[in-house]
Amino acid sequence: VGVFYRPLEKISAVVETYPKGIAGFRRYLALLATAPDIVDRPGAVAVPLTGEIRFEGVRFGYGDGRPVLDRVDLAVRAGETVAFVGPSGAGKTTLCSLVPRFYDVEGGRITIDGHDIRDLTLASLRGQIGIVQQDVFLFAGTIRENIAYGRLDASEAEIRQAAHRARLDTLIETLPDGLDTVVGERGVKLSGGQKQRLAIARVFLKNPPILILDEATSALDTQTEREIQQALAELTIGRTTLVIAHRLATIRHADRIAVVSNGRILEQGSHEALVAADGAYRRLHAAQAGIVAAE
Numbered sequence: 001v002g003v004f005y006r007p008l009e010k011i012s013a014v015v016e017t018y019p020k021g022i023a024g025f026r027r028y029l030a031l032l033a034t035a036p037d038i039v040d041r042p043g044a045v046a047v048p049l050t051g052e053i054r055f056e057g058v059r060f061g062y063g064d065g066r067p068v069l070d071r072v073d074l075a076v077r078a079g080e081t082v083a084f085v086g087p088s089g090a091g092k093t094t095l096c097s098l099v100p101r102f103y104d105v106e107g108g109r110i111t112i113d114g115h116d117i118r119d120l121t122l123a124s125l126r127g128q129i130g131i132v133q134q135d136v137f138l139f140a141g142t143i144r145e146n147i148a149y150g151r152l153d154a155s156e157a158e159i160r161q162a163a164h165r166a167r168l169d170t171l172i173e174t175l176p177d178g179l180d181t182v183v184g185e186r187g188v189k190l191s192g193g194q195k196q197r198l199a200i201a202r203v204f205l206k207n208p209p210i211l212i213l214d215e216a217t218s219a220l221d222t223q224t225e226r227e228i229q230q231a232l233a234e235l236t237i238g239r240t241t242l243v244i245a246h247r248l249a250t251i252r253h254a255d256r257i258a259v260v261s262n263g264r265i266l267e268q269g270s271h272e273a274l275v276a277a278d279g280a281y282r283r284l285h286a287a288q289a290g291i292v293a294a295e
């Protein structure tokens, strides 16, 4: 099955960030790889969404005959945060990449606010989903341009507000040209944590009802980590958020945790309920206990 990579301008509405490094880059390509048949249906509509997402009997594979997701049922209320946990390769990323239709389901369906997502225009669907990935793509340009990426009509006040909510004020104050400081190879080099905050500012500015958060695997220093977690916590307020979680310690505040294993949702519930249930989550939690204790 052939895949092609959409020209950047077409996907710029949805891709906020761009991982670096080989593993990250592969993951990025996987997210961008869109089957040629993913196009607007005749009669597809643009609808403002509140973000109630339902997975109904979802089945999916990458075309090699191996099922990656099988009979996934999950209802996410508008504004709810659901964190997906589970072993590497369980299907967490795949499940989340079906929502912006980077791939289409093979069986079952995904609805948002009752609309089968295939009945929405891609521009409408993807324009209402923000994605924060592990690492961040900055293009050569100013901080202002990098924040406004995807919403070029943003006002000065909106850009400053987004930067503020992403905890970028201190950085901007200390830079020679503030928001107009050039970043990237020929400008100021930003740290990983600063880049992440810039990515968060992009999504604040875009203000989508739905957020997909691919949680960072690499730990940052404690202070930066705390600031980013606070900014992310604010970013999720009022948005339906799907978190691809890699570290259990950071997802306790999720409204619900769904344990994905072998392409199925094994169990779901609050952190407390799942620990009490003495099932897969409790075992995962115990396995990461050393890491959890250190954080």
Ligand code: ATP
Residues within 6 Å of the ligand: 030, 033, 062, 068, 086, 087, 088, 089, 090, 091, 092, 093, 094, 095, 244
């Ligand atoms: P991790 O925690 O390691 O990120 P995950 O739970 O997010 O894992 P997925 O990335 O969704 O898991 O992968 C699920 C399965 O699908 C794995 O077997 C993986 O190898 C496979 N897979 C993922 N992306 C692709 C792709 N683009 N093409 C083919 N197979 C893929």
